[in-house]
Amino acid sequence: ESQLNPNYSFENFLEGDSNRLARSAGLAVATKPGGTSFNPLLIFGGVGLGKTHLAHAIGVDIKDKYPEKTVLYISAEKFTQQYIDSVKKNNRNDFIHFYQIIDVLIIDDVQFLSGKSGTQDVFFHIFNHLHQNGKQVILTSDKAPVDMQDIEQRLLSRFKWGLSAELQNPDFETRVSILKNKLYRDGVEMPDDIIEYVAKNIKTNVRELEGAIISLIAQSSFNKKEITIDLAKQIVEKFVKNTKREVSIDYIQKIVSDYFQMDIDTLQSKTRKRHIVQARQLAMFFAKKFTKASLASIGSQIGKRDHATVLHACKTVDNLSSTDKQFKKYVEDITKKLSI
Ligand code: ADP
Ligand code: MG
Structure with missing residues (x-):
């Protein structure tokens, strides 16, 4: 087998x-x-x-x-x-x-x-x-x-x-051809503008792209409704809502530096002052947690550090948040701010 x-x-x-x-x-x-x-x-x-x-x-x-x-x-x-x-x-x-x-x-x-x-x-x-x-x-x-x-x-x-x-994430044309190929294999016809609407709005996951088309077909056949752009909008909205919006590393740096009342340049600086180092480590930790960026790319965007520094930062934050109450609160507060 x-x-x-x-x-x-x-x-x-x-x-x-x-x-x-x-x-x-x-x-x-x-x-x-x-x-x-x-x-x-x-x-x-x-x-x-x-x-x-x-x-x-x-x-x-x-x-x-x-x-x-x-x-x-x-x-x-x-x-x-x-x-x-x-x-x-x-x-x-x-x-x-x-x-x-x-x-x-x-x-x-x-x-x-x-x-x-x-x-x-x-x-x-x-x-x-x-x-x-x-x-x-x-x-x-x-x-x-x-x-x-x-x-x-x-x-x-x-x-x-x-x-x-x-x-990598497929571009728009590839997303359209994936959908058309799937519909063709399933023997289902669908207007191009609807296929394109779905492909335009679901960008980062082919499984969800296909999932949206499948539920579109199901909805229209169960409810004997025509497949319209409005129906497509409703379904796509559900898919997009369910997949957490990805926050950017810039946004994370802004939230973290605002929280500690410092500016982003300070957060990225080479200083070894403890509270600044901690803010930087938190930014790296959240970038790892909330984005798909690699350690190397996080490092280069947060003060030109290497991937080992980011890895160390993530471990430090993990350790401190289980041993230090104040630090744990930082993590919780910032998590809340980032997940709005
Ligand atoms: P992963 O293992 O990366 O999570 P899968 O291999 O399970 O993803 O793919 C998810 C769905 O997307 C599957 O149904 C797969 O057939 C489809 N898919 C992904 N990429 C393509 C592609 N390039 N062409 C056609 N279908 C694709
Ligand atoms: Mg897999």
């Missing part, structure tokens, strides 16, 4: 600027599994941008081209569960052996392994064995390797051996 979903094919994975690199790397890997320098191939990006789909597409295509190869798709969560069970049942070695004889191993959402040192350890050994034997490893993650937390260094360095390819 490969656990592959044949609907998640390359054909159904529409190409756009946002995914061109990842998609072509995937195709290259599918043509020559284990035989390219993209090993491992790590696909990363935000929720609903097509990581799982693309990972399946690679597996499906390999199975098609090389029926004799064993291809296995598994989520990191399930992999972890299997590992824990094998330890309980005293057959850890069987577990390792099972994975070491696979030709193409696809592990989805490896960020799930963070903090799970036992599973990371066993995966490290499986990975090395597969890699040494020219087998292909494909991984997906919601973050780039530099931004992954609580993953052992030796594993992170393996992740960086091959290619890390990002799936």
Whole structure:
């Protein structure tokens, strides 16, 4: 059982600027599994941008081209569960052996392994064995390797051996073609202005884009209503409301510096005065929490610091807010101000 979903094919994975690199790397890997320098191939990006789909597409295509190869798709969560069970049942070695004889191993959402040192350890050994034997490893993650937390260094360095390819937010044209393709496959007709209205307003998650179209179709057929722009507006509004508006790093810096009654230049300055350092660390912490920006990009926007400084800031804020009452109140107050 490969656990592959044949609907998640390359054909159904529409190409756009946002995914061109990842998609072509995937195709290259599918043509020559284990035989390219993209090993491992790590696909990363935000929720609903097509990581799982693309990972399946690679597996499906390999199975098609090389029926004799064993291809296995598994989520990191399930992999972890299997590992824990094998330890309980005293057959850890069987577990390792099972994975070491696979030709193409696809592990989805490896960020799930963070903090799970036992599973990371066993995966490290499986990975090395597969890699040494020219087998292909494909991984997906919601973050780039530099931004992954609580993953052992030796594993992170393996992740960086091959290619890390990002799936970005699709542009408007790609969103329209994804919707048209979906409607075509489902045999549903919909006026262009409605498709475009939905594509214009849902920008950061293909799953939600499709979800809005599905509920539009459902609403109109249950209520025997025509699909109109008004109906589209109502539905899109629900989707947009449910997805929290993303705050910008500039906005976070403004809120934090206002709260401490200092200006943004002071917050970003090189000073080591404690209250200023703390304000800066809080800004970094909230940028990490409320935006999708990488640690490196947060650092460069908040006083030109590096990613290690941001990581340190996040840990400091975590620690202080559990040991220092006053600090905890800062975090709560600012959280409230940011979530209006
Ligand atoms: P992720 O794993 O990144 O959260 P998924 O792979 O589950 O995202 O994708 C969410 C939905 O969006 C799926 O139904 C998938 O088929 C669809 N999707 C994402 N990107 C594309 C694309 N480029 N073309 C067609 N469908 C896409
Ligand atoms: Mg996924």
